[in-house]
Amino acid sequence: xxxxxxxxxxxxxxxxxxxxxxxxxxxxxxxxxxxxxxxxxxxxxxxxxxxxxxxxxxxxxxxxxxxxxxxxxxxxxxxxxxxxxxxxxxxxxxxxxxxxxxxxxxxxxxxxxxxxxxxxxxxxxxxxxxxxxxxxxxxxxxxxxxxxxxxxxxxxxxxxxxxxxxxxxxxxxxxxxxxxxxxxxxxxxxxxxxxxxxxxxxxxxxxxxxxxxxxxxxxxxxxxxxxxxxxxxxxxxxxxxxxxxxxxxxxxxxxxxxxxxxxxxxxxxxxxxxxxxxxxxxxxxxxxxxxxxxxxxxxxxxxxxxxxxxxxxxxxxxxxxxxxxxxxxxxxxxxxxxxxxxxxxxxxxxxxxxxxxxxxxxxxxxx
Amino acid sequence: xxxxxxxxxxxxxxxxxxxxxxxxxxxxxxxxxxxxxxxxxxxxxxxxxxxxxxxxxxxxxxxxxxxxxxxxxxxxxxxxxxxxxxxxxxxxxxxxxxxxxxxxxxxxxxxxxxxxxxxxxxxxxxxxxxxxxxxxxxxxxxxxxxxxxxxxxxxxxxxxxxxxxxxxxxxxxxxxxxxxxxxxxxxxxxxxxxxxxxxxxxxxxxxxxxxxxxxxxxxxxxxxxxxxxxxxxxxxxxxxxxxxxxxxxxxxxxxxxxxxxxxxxxxxxxxxxxxxxxxxxxxxxxxxxxxxxxxxxxxxxxxxxxxxxxxxxxxxxxxxxxxxxxxxxxxxxxxxxxxxxxxxxxxxxxxxxxxxxxxxxxxxxxxxxxxxxxxxxxxxxxxxxxxxxxxxxxxxxxxxxxxxxxxxxxxxxxxxxxxxxxxxxxxxxxxxxxxxxxxxxxxxxxxxxxxxxxxxxxxxxxxxxxxxxxxxxxxxxxxxxxxxxxxxx
Numbered sequence: 120x121x122x123x124x125x126x127x128x129x130x131x132x133x134x135x136x137x138x139x140x141x142x143x144x145x146x147x148x149x150x151x152x153x154x155x156x157x158x159x160x161x162x163x164x165x166x167x168x169x170x171x172x173x174x175x176x177x178x179x180x181x182x183x184x185x186x187x188x189x190x191x192x193x194x195x196x197x198x199x200x201x202x203x204x205x206x207x208x209x210x211x212x213x214x215x216x217x218x219x220x221x222x223x224x225x226x227x228x229x230x231x232x233x234x235x236x237x238x239x240x241x242x243x244x245x246x247x248x249x250x251x252x253x254x255x256x257x258x259x260x261x262x263x264x265x266x267x268x269x270x271x272x273x274x275x276x277x278x279x280x281x282x283x284x285x286x287x288x289x290x291x292x293x294x295x296x297x298x299x300x301x302x303x304x305x306x307x308x309x310x311x312x313x314x315x316x317x318x319x320x321x322x323x324x325x326x327x328x329x330x331x332x333x334x335x336x337x338x339x340x341x342x343x344x345x346x347x348x349x350x351x352x353x354x355x356x357x358x359x360x361x362x363x364x365x366x367x368x369x370x371x372x373x374x375x376x377x378x379x380x381x382x383x384x385x386x387x388x389x390x391x392x393x394x395x396x397x398x399x400x401x402x403x404x405x406x407x408x409x410x411x412x413x414x415x416x417x418x419x420x421x422x423x424x425x426x427x428x429x430x431x432x433x434x435x436x437x438x439x440x441x442x443x444x445x446x447x448x449x450x451x452x453x454x455x456x457x458x459x460x461x462x463x464x465x466x467x468x469x470x471x472x473x474x475x476x477x478x479x480x481x482x483x484x485x486x
Numbered sequence: 487x488x489x490x491x492x493x494x495x496x497x498x499x500x501x502x503x504x505x506x507x508x509x510x511x512x513x514x515x516x517x518x519x520x521x522x523x524x525x526x527x528x529x530x531x532x533x534x535x536x537x538x539x540x541x542x543x544x545x546x547x548x549x550x551x552x553x554x555x556x557x558x559x560x561x562x563x564x565x566x567x568x569x570x571x572x573x574x575x576x577x578x579x580x581x582x583x584x585x586x587x588x589x590x591x592x593x594x595x596x597x598x599x600x601x602x603x604x605x606x607x608x609x610x611x612x613x614x615x616x617x618x619x620x621x622x623x624x625x626x627x628x629x630x631x632x633x634x635x636x637x638x639x640x641x642x643x644x645x646x647x648x649x650x651x652x653x654x655x656x657x658x659x660x661x662x663x664x665x666x667x668x669x670x671x672x673x674x675x676x677x678x679x680x681x682x683x684x685x686x687x688x689x690x691x692x693x694x695x696x697x698x699x700x701x702x703x704x705x706x707x708x709x710x711x712x713x714x715x716x717x718x719x720x721x722x723x724x725x726x727x728x729x730x731x732x733x734x735x736x737x738x739x740x741x742x743x744x745x746x747x748x749x750x751x752x753x754x755x756x757x758x759x760x761x762x763x764x765x766x767x768x769x770x771x772x773x774x775x776x777x778x779x780x781x782x783x784x785x786x787x788x789x790x791x792x793x794x795x796x797x798x799x800x801x802x803x804x805x806x807x808x809x810x811x812x813x814x815x816x817x818x819x820x821x822x823x824x825x826x827x828x829x830x831x832x833x834x835x836x837x838x839x840x841x842x843x844x845x846x847x848x849x850x851x852x853x854x855x856x857x858x859x860x861x862x863x864x865x866x867x868x869x870x871x872x873x874x875x876x877x878x879x880x881x882x883x884x885x886x887x888x889x890x891x892x893x894x895x896x897x898x899x900x901x902x903x904x905x906x907x908x909x910x911x912x913x914x915x916x917x918x919x920x921x922x923x924x925x926x927x928x929x930x931x932x933x934x935x936x937x938x939x940x941x942x943x944x945x946x947x948x949x950x951x952x953x954x955x956x957x958x959x960x961x962x963x964x965x966x967x968x969x970x971x972x973x974x975x
Contacts, residue, residue, distance in 0.1 A: 183529070185530060450496050
């Protein structure tokens with residue numbers, strides 16, 4: 120099966136998933152196109168660009184600067200500020216804490232170094248408290264190993280590990296933007312899962328990683344950090360289910376034609392040699408399930424939206440609209456039923472009657 | 487969302503242009519609203535970058551913060567904004583009317599109230615946060631600010647709070663106001679882009695709705711309506727301009743930032759006024775005025791509170807205050823839904839579709855029908871209505887009608903599209919019904935179980951009597967020095 124996935128990707132290295140990408144896997148679990156592209160490790164961003172539908176995602180340098188400044192502030196002096204926050208939040212009796220910067224070793228050793236450090240911490244006495252800065256975790260995604268770089272620190276005390284997630288959106292009078300908190304929780308859940316997997320591999324109890332992650336954000340309008348515990352059990356469950364599902368891509372592979380590939384086949388300068396048309400046709404072989412929500416999560420969104428427009432699918436308008444139309448998936452079909460130009464198929468009578476009445480009412484009121 | 491709106495969306499796609507989903511306008515539109523388009527520094531909660539504000543489409547006022555990380559410049563911006571907004575607001579306090587209240591003291595109410603229009607809900611959030619970050623400031627002590635800054639902060643907080651109130655028109659967003667009157671051929675998420683939404687409703691000459699909407703998604707042609715700016719613009723235009731100011735804070739450097747922001751704000755400014763024109767072209771619903779009266783009352787009370795020198799709004803509501811606010815919002819929601827249906831046959835059609843309302847023609851009437859004997863004899867005219875609608879109302883249900891104010895009836899019987907009703911209210915006090923109060927045969931009538939009856943406020947204890955389950959009586963909120971000196975980096 121891996122061979123088939125490699126063929127789909129072409130002779131380029133698998134595109135690594137970062138935590139954000141992994142968290143987004145759960146965004147539209149019903150989409151076969153996305154599941155397959157992710158499982159094969161295809162670079163969706165480049166693919167979308169090449170077929171002429173770049174995703175409208177970008178980050179402002181102001182936001183990046185702000186994020187970096189805040190993170191540096193929290194981690195300053197061996198995470199002194201973070202220690203203060205955690206003492207208050209978790210009621211820690213410790214006055215001092217160890218600090219290990221995993222980045223001190225070379226990049227190629229970071230993962231094994233993290234592993235060794237975590238293993239040692241898990242074995243040692245429960246009294247030590249240590250911050251691990253720049254750890255490197257790994258997570259198996261559909262047969263491929265992805266490396267995860269939490270900007271985040273894993274903190275251990277009394278035998279429990281906590282994932283600390285530093286975000287620069289403000290918590291104002293105890294409230295933050297719900298979407299941003301949800302995003303941070305999904306991302307932190309990936310780290311929790313990765314660390315739990317690591318502990319299990321080392322023969323320790325994975326439950327020693329707390330499902331409560333520590334979210335550190337600026338308080339009110341200042342740069343002063345504040346910490347909150349966020350329970351990510353729900354996000355973990357979704358993530359696990361989605362990852363388990365991805366290992367079953369064989370079922371998705373069954374349906375696709377022999378020889379299909381999303382290979383960008385770059386020439387020596389890295390410019391894809393394949394025609395956009397050809398690649399687009401290949402993509403269309405795997406069904407997508409477009410929903411307006413994709414516009415904020417998936418690199419392929421513009422391509423799939425264009426395709427859904429071409430198909431005249433009610434998916435374009437969102438789930439709610441489709442539900443209101445009694446689940447009728449085609450726009451022409453729904454309009455035909457409403458205007459009485461189309462005979463309802465068996466089992467559609469009820470929906471047809473509703474749409475027909477709605478149409479008559481609209482006409483009556485707008486006359 | 488209803489099947490009617492969903493259908494309108496499909497039509498929008500087929501015809502390539504947005505479709506009306508109402509027959510009247512359901513929001514108040516002031517003769518001279520103030521348009522306010524704020525821009526925020528990316529990555530910050532409420533750091534203003536710039537704004538365009540004003541009541542004259544031909545003369546917008548551009549306000550700019552050349553270095554948004556500098557707190558003095560930010561407060562200067564707020565003071566400048568106050569110069570524009572406060573005189574506008576306070577102008578409405580000058581003329582009042584006296585309202586006589588049944589069984590209560592007469593009170594004063596401003597004849598008109600201010601109306602602020604912003605592009606989208608995110609701008610409302612920004613207005614609230616800007617209010618939150620400025621209302622506790624003090625004019626003395628460390629970090630003193632201009633007296634207008636905390637005052638503006640309280641007003642902005644008031645407007646943002648009030649906009650949560652269903653049916654209130656003091657602070658409106660263009661995307662929501664337009665979206666409440668037109669259905670486009672795109673999803674709600676895409677409708678949040680003002681340029682795209684207007685593209686569907688009012689495409690330029692020679693363009694279709696979807697074509698205009700697609701063009702509107704290009705941030706180079708149509709900059710986002712804020713408060714978030716386009717990341718590409720931040721990185722390529724604004725970033726260098728801000729750095730140039732940092733290196734040499736000259737007039738020229740300020741002008742460079744201002745020029746950059748003007749390119750982002752001007753298109754939205756035009757879209758905002760186009761939205762105003764489109765909304766104004768719709769006839770106003772009959773009950774819009776009633777809701778504006780409530781807005782005027784609310785505005786007057788807050789103006790009085792400010793004039794009397796009351797403290798700024800607390801950071802958080804107490805338990806009783808929060809419960810009262812929630813109950814108020816729920817009542818406003820219910821009432822707004824009913825009023826819209828009563829004002830607008832197309833909105834009523836949604837309830838006809840679900841069987842909570844029906845329309846039809848009166849086939850028989852017995853206007854002098856009575857019930858009971860002797861002193862308890864009551865006038866109860868009977869009418870029969872023939873309808874094609876699927877009626878899902880049961881005998882005994884009380885119904886009202888948008889055709890007659892104060893009219894109420896009870897369903898007696900529903901048989902084969904014939905509904906018999908007994909009129910219970912609104913016939914006058916005489917032995918026979920007052921003229922015109924009972925529908926006559928041949929008249930087209932609408933009845934619905936939705937009624938906008940007076941709902942008494944929730945029975946809540948006084949704040950001093952808050953039970954221990956809710957934290958006990960809250961401490962009275964006194965703004966502290968800490969609030970006033972809060973860091974604003």
